[in-house]
Amino acid sequence: MHNSRRSFIQQAGLLAAGMMLPGHLFAQTEKKGLSRNIGLQLYTLRDQLDKDVKSTIIRVAQIGYKEVETYYGYAGEKDKGTFWGLKPSELKALFQEYQLSTPSGHYQLNDYLTRGNGNPAALQPQIDLAAELGQQYFIVPVLPLSLWDKKLKTDDYKFMADQLNKAGEICKKSNLQIGYHNHYWEFKKLADSATTGYEVMLKNTDPKLVSFELDLFWAVKSGVDPLKLFSEAPGRFVAWHVKDMDKKNTASLTAAGNENKTSMQLLSGVSFAEVGTGSINFRQIFAQAKQAGVQHIFVEQDKITIDPFDSITKSYNYVKNVLLK
Numbered sequence: 001m002h003n004s005r006r007s008f009i010q011q012a013g014l015l016a017a018g019m020m021l022p023g024h025l026f027a028q029t030e031k032k033g034l035s036r037n038i039g040l041q042l043y044t045l046r047d048q049l050d051k052d053v054k055s056t057i058i059r060v061a062q063i064g065y066k067e068v069e070t071y072y073g074y075a076g077e078k079d080k081g082t083f084w085g086l087k088p089s090e091l092k093a094l095f096q097e098y099q100l101s102t103p104s105g106h107y108q109l110n111d112y113l114t115r116g117n118g119n120p121a122a123l124q125p126q127i128d129l130a131a132e133l134g135q136q137y138f139i140v141p142v143l144p145l146s147l148w149d150k151k152l153k154t155d156d157y158k159f160m161a162d163q164l165n166k167a168g169e170i171c172k173k174s175n176l177q178i179g180y181h182n183h184y185w186e187f188k189k190l191a192d193s194a195t196t197g198y199e200v201m202l203k204n205t206d207p208k209l210v211s212f213e214l215d216l217f218w219a220v221k222s223g224v225d226p227l228k229l230f231s232e233a234p235g236r237f238v239a240w241h242v243k244d245m246d247k248k249n250t251a252s253l254t255a256a257g258n259e260n261k262t263s264m265q266l267l268s269g270v271s272f273a274e275v276g277t278g279s280i281n282f283r284q285i286f287a288q289a290k291q292a293g294v295q296h297i298f299v300e301q302d303k304i305t306i307d308p309f310d311s312i313t314k315s316y317n318y319v320k321n322v323l324l325k
Helices: 005-011 044-051 054-062 088-098 124-133 154-172 197-204 218-222 225-233 263-267 283-286 307-322
Strands: 040-041 067-071 101-106 137-140 177-181 210-215 237-242 295-301
Touching: 040 044, 040 101, 040 307, 044 054, 044 067, 044 307, 054 088, 054 307, 067 295, 088 101, 088 124, 101 295, 124 137, 124 154, 137 154, 137 210, 137 237, 154 177, 154 197, 154 210, 177 237, 210 218, 218 225, 218 237, 225 283, 237 307, 283 307, 295 307
Parallel strands: 040 067, 040 295, 067 101, 101 137, 137 177, 177 210, 210 237, 237 295
Antiparallel strands: none
């Protein structure tokens, strides 16, 4: 499927060869109101999972991760109600065997969020997958591909906010809450307003129905201060993606001069770092976890330049031994 997250990152040049327990919240730390159970967005290990899902999950658990966030709908025709060839019940059993919970998953709603389409046909089957896994959050991982390079207006984001509200009502019937995961597009100034698409979605979604998973990297890379977001919309950010920024490549994607560059031009120049080795001030951000409302943190890295398991181990250790102290 062309309009998939796998497709967009491949086209952006971010993927070289080799290169978004159910039903309860874990104990919160009194200091930060944040679970000490560190999660991993499994997209970080997409190549390893495609080769051997069981051994990959075992390695994740051995490192110390307690939560995992799944992804679905990125591989086109390969997605037929399974995850790496496993039915939801089989994947759930694998997670439980190695003491991993999956509170959240990423699912694809490209058509559903596109004006002029709004087709909900893909919604319920994916909700059923999330429910069978015992997940709590059904996360939309990315802006529809067809909208990336359009000059979006306020009404475009109001439409998406309305669709998220509708999907939230449907998700609620399956004990799920819908959430939205950002990249950089949402923080661009709108064609007809001084505001951003992200601000429009925050303002026009019902907090009882729609949550936000803030990707801290993409926010900072877009010139946005996460602390300002927490102050303006306290309690809305139920999850974070925690990944660091290459110290040599910190320029904002929404800076002046980038207005007419395509998404592929901008994304191809993005580089990442293991958590704690880059430029993002995570100590400052984690200090405001309670105000943000965050309940789950997921390490993620879109592109890794060292051994992937060494990478996620470095990030895990920094989060555990520094940020959650």
